[in-house]
Amino acid sequence: MTIAPPPFETPGTPAVPVVPTPAFAHVTQERKLNFGSALALTGAGVEDSVLLAAAKLLESVADVKTDIVEGTTGDRAAIRFVVVEGGPADSTNEAYQIEISELEAVVTAHSGRGVARAAATLAQLLTVTDGSAMLPQGVIRDEPRFSWRGLSLDVARSFYPVPEVKAVIDLCYLYKLNVLHLHLTDDQGWRLEIPSRPELTEISGATSSDGGRAGFYTVEDFANLQEYAHARGITVVPEIDLPGHTNAATHAIGELNPSGEPTAAYGGMKVGFSMLHPGLEATEPFVRDVITSVASQTQGDYVHFGGDEPLDMDPQDYRDLVTQIYEVVAETGKNPVGWQEAAAAPLPAQMIYQFWDPRLSRDDVETAVAAGAKVILSPGDRTYLDMKYDASTSIGQDWAALIELGDSYEWDPASHVKGVKEADVVGVEAAVWTETIHSFEDLTYMLLPRLAAVAEVGWSPQTLRDWDSFAQRIATQSPVWERFGVRWHASPAVNWGN
Ligand code: TNX
Numbered sequence: 373m374t375i376a377p378p379p380f381e382t383p384g385t386p387a388v389p390v391v392p393t394p395a396f397a398h399v400t401q402e403r404k405l406n407f408g409s410a411l412a413l414t415g416a417g418v419e420d421s422v423l424l425a426a427a428k429l430l431e432s433v434a435d436v437k438t439d440i441v442e443g444t445t446g447d448r449a450a451i452r453f454v455v456v457e458g459g460p461a462d463s464t465n466e467a468y469q470i471e472i473s474e475l476e477a478v479v480t481a482h483s484g485r486g487v488a489r490a491a492a493t494l495a496q497l498l499t500v501t502d503g504s505a506m507l508p509q510g511v512i513r514d515e516p517r518f519s520w521r522g523l524s525l526d527v528a529r530s531f532y533p534v535p536e537v538k539a540v541i542d543l544c545y546l547y548k549l550n551v552l553h554l555h556l557t558d559d560q561g562w563r564l565e566i567p568s569r570p571e572l573t574e575i576s577g578a579t580s581s582d583g584g585r586a587g588f589y590t591v592e593d594f595a596n597l598q599e600y601a602h603a604r605g606i607t608v609v610p611e612i613d614l615p616g617h618t619n620a621a622t623h624a625i626g627e628l629n630p631s632g633e634p635t636a637a638y639g640g641m642k643v644g645f646s647m648l649h650p651g652l653e654a655t656e657p658f659v660r661d662v663i664t665s666v667a668s669q670t671q672g673d674y675v676h677f678g679g680d681e682p683l684d685m686d687p688q689d690y691r692d693l694v695t696q697i698y699e700v701v702a703e704t705g706k707n708p709v710g711w712q713e714a715a716a717a718p719l720p721a722q723m724i725y726q727f728w729d730p731r732l733s734r735d736d737v738e739t740a741v742a743a744g745a746k747v748i749l750s751p752g753d754r755t756y757l758d759m760k761y762d763a764s765t766s767i768g769q770d771w772a773a774l775i776e777l778g779d780s781y782e783w784d785p786a787s788h789v790k791g792v793k794e795a796d797v798v799g800v801e802a803a804v805w806t807e808t809i810h811s812f813e814d815l816t817y818m819l820l821p822r823l824a825a826v827a828e829v830g831w832s833p834q835t836l837r838d839w840d841s842f843a844q845r846i847a848t849q850s851p852v853w854e855r856f857g858v859r860w861h862a863s864p865a866v867n868w869g870n
Pocket residue numbers: 643680681711728756758769805806807
């Protein structure tokens with residue numbers, strides 16, 4: 373069987389308190405399915421780790437106990453997760469259907485990813501009354517608008533240890549994001565162990581932005597993070613920022629510099645001064661060692677090579693190096709992703725560019741897209757979650773904009789960049805840069821609630837997106853953040869009900 377597509381012509385009524393809003397939902401709060409004091413879950417064709425992650429999410433969000441049951445549950449009400457073959461591109465297909473009767477809740481999906489998305493919806497629909505877990509009866513049929521919905525986390529300026537990154541993955545999971553892009557290297561630090569180049573993390577794993585934390589992920593840490601993400605239907609996309617933003621590398625390896633001497637450690641905010649040199653003998657083997665290692669450590673299909681802000685580089689050197697780096701990534705079998713500036717290099721048509729800087733010319737991106745390239749939209753003035761909410765926000769930056777919740781929500785990826793239509797857009801990605809964000813508390817304060825707004829931009833049909841509806845639904849999420857114990861920003865345009 374396949375899951376019937378959401379009937380878009382009949383928008384879901386009434387609105388369900390779920391973020392991002394589902395493509396179709398018809399549920400009634402008047403009739404509930406009652407599970408009793410512990411919620412039974414069964415899985416058919418579902419990976420154990422995926423089912424376990426779903427159970428943990430339901431427990432942490434809805435404050436219920438869960439019980440994973442092998443086989444049938446007899447008369448006991450349960451949520452039955454069923455993965456059925458037959459959907460288009462099964463492993464990446466995120467569509468799901470939930471049917472809730474007075475007897476049971478049946479979730480049908482084509483992959484673990486679909487199960488993960490359904491779990492996020494269920495976690496938000498579950499309520500507990502007099503100690504009993506309840507779901508409203510009805511039907512939800514849902515699928516994403518875009519296949520790439522991400523968060524880019526800068527762990528290079530300020531390091532975030534594994535447990536904190538897992539907590540960020542939990543937030544991504546709850547709002548149906550499917551990509552965690554880790555910005556692993558920059559001028560201020562190098563955060564991923566490269567076994568053939570141990571000096572990178574030995575030396576530059578110990579540096580950071582002024583006031584930020586240092587550290588790095590071992591090969592085991594990185595594998596562990598990817599397993600955790602996989603169980604939640606999330607792909608980790610590592611970024612090694614080349615050929616600029618390389619001071620952590622040139623600080624650790626002197627041969628990467630024309631002088632042969634290491635550069636000084638750097639903890640400042642300026643960008644664009646550091647670079648690799650195409651004429652040096654050490655450059656190509658360095659790029660090859662690093663990219664090959666990162667690709668072999670990466671479970672997903674993508675490696676991001678950066679390419680941003682070559683401000684002090686000779687333009688021809690930049691284009692040559694980007695072309696070379698692209699080729700090394702492509703040789704590993706991974707799909708290369710680069711920031712929008714990389715469109716200046718003559719790269720093959722299947723390239724994916726990440727649009728970020730509203731100040732730059734869009735001409736190169738437009739030309740590349742006309743030739744078949746795709747775009748991830750991370751417009752700095754909408755999705756850069758290191759931007760301050762308003763002038764009084766004590767951390768963050770403001771070079772792109774002040775970004776309140778509505779600014780993150782009220783834009784359409786299909787008409788944001790001239791020459792880039794819906795079909796050219798792979799998806800949207802929020803980004804949080806951490807030059808000024810040095811603790812987990814500060815991080816979640818910048819993410820919440822804006823991360824949920826970007827998630828809805830990427831998931832929900834444009835026809836169903838509406839600020840008033842979002843403002844009401846996002847208010848229902850603040851008790852969840854309180855339960856998680858994370859700091860968040862009470863955007864003034866929302867009535868948080870307290
Ligand atoms: C621009 S986004 C950068 C980052 C900074 C960020 C600060 C991008 C590709 N480059 O290096 O951290 O602004 O907002």
